[in-house]
Amino acid sequence: xxxxxxxxxxxxxxxxxxxxxxxxxxxxxxxxxxxxxxxxxxxxxxxxxxxxxxxxxxxxxxxxxxxxxxxxxxxxxxxxxxxxxxxxxxxxxxxxxxxxxxxxxxxxxxxxxxxxxxxxxxxxxxxxxxxxxxxxxxxxxxxxxxxxxxxxxxxxxxxxxxxxxxxxxxxxxxxxxxxxxxxxxxxxxxxxxxxxxxxxxxxxxxxxxxxxxxxxxxxxxxxxxxxxxxxxxxxxxxxxxxxxxxxxxxxxxxxxxxxxxxxxxxxxxxxxxxxxxxxxxxxxxxxxxxxxxxxxxxxxxxxx
Ligand code: COA
Ligand code: MG
Numbered sequence: 001x002x003x004x005x006x007x008x009x010x011x012x013x014x015x016x017x018x019x020x021x022x023x024x025x026x027x028x029x030x031x032x033x034x035x036x037x038x039x040x041x042x043x044x045x046x047x048x049x050x051x052x053x054x055x056x057x058x059x060x061x062x063x064x065x066x067x068x069x070x071x072x073x074x075x076x077x078x079x080x081x082x083x084x085x086x087x088x089x090x091x092x093x094x095x096x097x098x099x100x101x102x103x104x105x106x107x108x109x110x111x112x113x114x115x116x117x118x119x120x121x122x123x124x125x126x127x128x129x130x131x132x133x134x135x136x137x138x139x140x141x142x143x144x145x146x147x148x149x150x151x152x153x154x155x156x157x158x159x160x161x162x163x164x165x166x167x168x169x170x171x172x173x174x175x176x177x178x179x180x181x182x183x184x185x186x187x188x189x190x191x192x193x194x195x196x197x198x199x200x201x202x203x204x205x206x207x208x209x210x211x212x213x214x215x216x217x218x219x220x221x222x223x224x225x226x227x228x229x230x231x232x233x234x235x236x237x238x239x240x241x242x243x244x245x246x247x248x249x250x251x252x253x254x255x256x257x258x259x260x261x262x263x264x265x266x267x268x269x270x271x272x273x274x275x276x277x278x279x280x281x282x283x284x285x286x287x288x289x290x291x292x293x294x295x296x297x298x299x300x301x302x303x304x
Pocket of ligand 2: 096131
């Protein structure tokens with residue numbers, strides 16, 4: 001499985017950014033037709049995205065296209081035009097503002113038809129953006145809506161608007177949140193989305209951090225997202241990629257700690273013990289599972 005740590009959003013109408021994105025270290029490149037594109041450039045953005053997809057070699061990347069929300073006049077054309085022209089190149093369609101499993105069914109059915117017509121030999125995946133109160137309320141059902149679903153992504157800006165939260169930052173958690181609420185305000189919705197994703201074997205992806213010059217804030221935000229179970233984070237600027245990749249890659253220290261746990265538990269097992277103490281900390285079978293998961297992830301990334 002390819003990693004899904006950094007997901008770079010790239011405005012669909014800005015051709016020069018497409019090449020820059022392709023040559024970046026982001027795991028996923030998301031060519032955007034929604035909020036980074038002004039309404040009068042939607043048609044041009046579609047054409048530009050199709051051109052970039054056809055003209056450049058995207059083999060090394062996971063490629064996604066974010067369509068407009070389904071309650072706009074743009075979404076149906078986004079799907080049909082992009083997928084008909086370049087559906088064999090893209091891996092994933094990102095659907096904004098999913099409110100209901102029916103939103104996923106609609107896109108999935110449309111993709112069925114285009115794939116049959118064009119004879120594509122691989123199924124396009126769906127990333128569902130959870131960024132409204134209605135979407136969050138229905139998130140467990142949304143996460144089961146289709147086998148095409150690959151990931152859920154939390155959209156903090158639109159979610160804030162949807163619940164009428166105070167506009168204190170555009171950057172999501174990590175940016176001055178402590179002054180407003182102990183812990184962070186987005187813990188509940190983010191964790192609820194993560195739970196629905198993981199119960200259905202999906203990736204859970206965090207919202208982008210808007211203040212792209214504040215790399216320390218980004219680091220804090222990504223670390224919090226990682227701590228609550230996210231697999232990656234959207235980024236909006238190339239400068240954010242390295243920090244996010246780093247946070248979502250097991251560190252040398254993490255790997256060392258996991259190895260200590262694995263070795264200690266193995267030794268304990270030989271002595272017929274379940275739980276043991278190592279350096280004043282309890283280690284048991286649950287700790288073993290956590291360590292094993294991290295070890296597997298590190299192995300998968302070629303780090304051990
Ligand atoms: N993808 C690819 N390249 C990008 C990029 C992106 N998201 N954001 C910036 N770049 C490029 C710029 O084109 C510039 O390239 P150059 O050095 O070849 O000229 C370089 O990175 C440095 O950019 P910089 O000047 O620091 O930023 P900017 O002022 O041009 O752009 C933003 C700032 C926020 C407008 C821009 O990063 C952006 O549009 N981000 C994406 C927004 C988005 O997708 N929003 C919706 C999803 S939430
Ligand atoms: Mg949004």
